[in-house]
Amino acid sequence: MDNIIEFYDRWGGLIWEATIETFQMVSISFLIAVIFGLPLGVLLVLTRPNKSWDNKYVYQFLNIVINVLRSIPFIILLFFLLPFTRSIVGTSMGVRGVIVPLVVYTAPYIARLMESALLEVDKGVLEAYEAMGIKTRHIIWHVMVQEAKPSIILGLTIATIGLIGATAMAGLVGAGGLGDVAYRFGHLRYQPNVMYVTIVLLVILIQAIQSLGNILATKSKKD
Amino acid sequence: MIELKNISKTFSSKKNKEVVALQDVTLHVKKGEIFGVIGYSGAGKSTLVRCVNLLEKPTSGEVFVNGEHLNEMSTDQLRQARQNIGMIFQGFNLLKTATVYDNIAIPLKLTGLAASEINERVEKYLSIVGLADKKNVFPNQLSGGQKQRVAIARALSHEPDVLLSDEATSALDPETTDSILELLLKINKEFGITILLITHEMHVIQKICDRVAVMENGEVIEQGNVIDIYSAPQQQTTQRFVSSLFPSEFPSEIFDDLQKQGPIISLTFVGTSADQPALSVISKKFDVHTNILSGNIVQLKDKPFGKLIAHIQGPKDETDKALAYLVEQGVQVSEVSNNG
Numbered sequence: 001m002d003n004i005i006e007f008y009d010r011w012g013g014l015i016w017e018a019t020i021e022t023f024q025m026v027s028i029s030f031l032i033a034v035i036f037g038l039p040l041g042v043l044l045v046l047t048r049p050n051k052s053w054d055n056k057y058v059y060q061f062l063n064i065v066i067n068v069l070r071s072i073p074f075i076i077l078l079f080f081l082l083p084f085t086r087s088i089v090g091t092s093m094g095v096r097g098v099i100v101p102l103v104v105y106t107a108p109y110i111a112r113l114m115e116s117a118l119l120e121v122d123k124g125v126l127e128a129y130e131a132m133g134i135k136t137r138h139i140i141w142h143v144m145v146q147e148a149k150p151s152i153i154l155g156l157t158i159a160t161i162g163l164i165g166a167t168a169m170a171g172l173v174g175a176g177g178l179g180d181v182a183y184r185f186g187h188l189r190y191q192p193n194v195m196y197v198t199i200v201l202l203v204i205l206i207q208a209i210q211s212l213g214n215i216l217a218t219k220s221k222k223d
Numbered sequence: 224m225i226e227l228k229n230i231s232k233t234f235s236s237k238k239n240k241e242v243v244a245l246q247d248v249t250l251h252v253k254k255g256e257i258f259g260v261i262g263y264s265g266a267g268k269s270t271l272v273r274c275v276n277l278l279e280k281p282t283s284g285e286v287f288v289n290g291e292h293l294n295e296m297s298t299d300q301l302r303q304a305r306q307n308i309g310m311i312f313q314g315f316n317l318l319k320t321a322t323v324y325d326n327i328a329i330p331l332k333l334t335g336l337a338a339s340e341i342n343e344r345v346e347k348y349l350s351i352v353g354l355a356d357k358k359n360v361f362p363n364q365l366s367g368g369q370k371q372r373v374a375i376a377r378a379l380s381h382e383p384d385v386l387l388s389d390e391a392t393s394a395l396d397p398e399t400t401d402s403i404l405e406l407l408l409k410i411n412k413e414f415g416i417t418i419l420l421i422t423h424e425m426h427v428i429q430k431i432c433d434r435v436a437v438m439e440n441g442e443v444i445e446q447g448n449v450i451d452i453y454s455a456p457q458q459q460t461t462q463r464f465v466s467s468l469f470p471s472e473f474p475s476e477i478f479d480d481l482q483k484q485g486p487i488i489s490l491t492f493v494g495t496s497a498d499q500p501a502l503s504v505i506s507k508k509f510d511v512h513t514n515i516l517s518g519n520i521v522q523l524k525d526k527p528f529g530k531l532i533a534h535i536q537g538p539k540d541e542t543d544k545a546l547a548y549l550v551e552q553g554v555q556v557s558e559v560s561n562n563g
Binding site for chain 2: 122124125127128129130131132133134135138142143146147149150220221222
């Protein structure tokens with residue numbers, strides 16, 4: 001018992017702060033990545049051959065850009081984007097500095113997940129709406145996105161978890177976070193207790209996110 | 224109401240192979256009628272019905288609906304025109320994630336109908352298709368027939384002049400098919416909606432269609448009033464469709480044996496002649512014996528239609544006189560050759 005109190009006194013503040021940092025990094029970059037990723041996913045589906053905005057140039061261009069971005073390991077991307085990050089947010093350090101690379105890393109992933117979710121939508125339903133004389137942009141939102149909702153939610157759950165993994169490397173630019181605590185204190189300074197506690201926290205976090213995603217997906221499925 | 228003029232459609236596949244789906248098809252569907260297109264799978268009938276609202280753009284030819292030339296319209300005009308052309312599908316095509324009510328209300332909202340009117344229309348058309356009590360249910364909780372009813376209500380709620388049906392009953396069991404056909408007949412009568420349907424089942428044509436076109440290899444090979452097509456099918460494919468209702472194949476041994484003793488004839492009765500005892504009359508009047516080999520009477524949309532295959536046994540001059548008498552009585556008589 002004494003050990004626990006002692007551990008809490010010594011590390012509690014640090015771990016708590018790291019948890020907040022992780023939440024900040026994940027939530028902000030997740031939101032921005034969705035804002036870019038979802039429309040990109042829609043565009044990937046609609047510019048495919050024989051779809052409403054059939055355009056092989058746009059489709060191939062997006063395809064290649066997304067594949068290239070997804071090929072680069074996050075740690076390389078983090079340094080590679082330093083000048084770009086600085087020009088956009090004014091700094092390349094701290095939580096602010098890590099948001100840009102996290103978005104660049106996650107948005108293409110989300111675009112792919114959205115693409116596969118949207119492709120599952122029964123094309124007969126899209127056709128029925130086209131036959132009723134409904135505008136393409138309405139079909140995208142009210143039919144494609146709504147019908148794909150369960151898969152979209154599961155996809156975003158996967159993306160969030162990937163994002164949490166990537167934030168572990170954010171410590172390299174001084175953004176902190178749980179992963180950074182586990183690495184610096186647990187691994188480099190050999191404080192196994194700190195490492196175990198942060199890992200347990202991460203496990204709980206990821207379990208919670210996955211369960212929440214599953215529940216929301218099932219709820220939106222309606223069958 | 225619907226005019227298709229010289230419609231051709233060619234699909235080009237990846238290997239530069241061209242597939243001709245429609246070849247110079249011309250059809251005219253009159254206002255208020257139910258027009259059926261029948262054909263085996265691959266005949267091009269689905270492509271044809273999809274050309275009417277330009278879901279499929281014909282390679283050449285012109286489409287007129289309600290006097291409007293659809294090919295020449297801008298995207299916006301076409302969208303407006305499509306709101307006047309309802310369509311139902313084999314796969315129902317409902318939103319899985321929306322209730323029955325929303326499945327009808329969402330498209331109405333997206334076409335810009337006022338909220339108060341949306342509610343009115345949803346209630347009205349759900350009760351017409353007999354599903355007023357299911358409005359808060361999700362499609363997955365409905366049977367196939369009920370889903371098709373929702374799809375019909377969705378199509379009707381836009382109050383179209385024309386309804387296209389793309390194999391709407393093909394995924395349903397016979398009993399449900401009949402109830403959906405009755406519903407289509409009812410909306411045709413009550414709202415005067417012109418219906419163009421495609422099917423591979425003769426039963427569908429027989430039950431509700433006024434006129435029919437038979438398709439094969441992308442072409443319309445025969446068209447006319449259902450009763451005429453039934454009583455005198457000209458093309459082989461048409462004959463096959465008709466004979467699916469009137470089986471007329473016999474083991475050739477029996478056939479040859481019978482033919483030595485007198486002609487085997489097919490008698491076609493239309494309307495009231497279907498209930499005359501013509502065969503028993505000839506066996507009394509002439510020195511012949513009659514023997515029915517097969518027969519069936521079906522109810523077409525508004526008259527009964529019957530077909531009998533009978534063997535007339537007796538001396539040649541007597542059988543000739545008997546056949547002449549039948550023709551006089553308004554029965555269509557034709558001699559049956561083997562296998563058909």
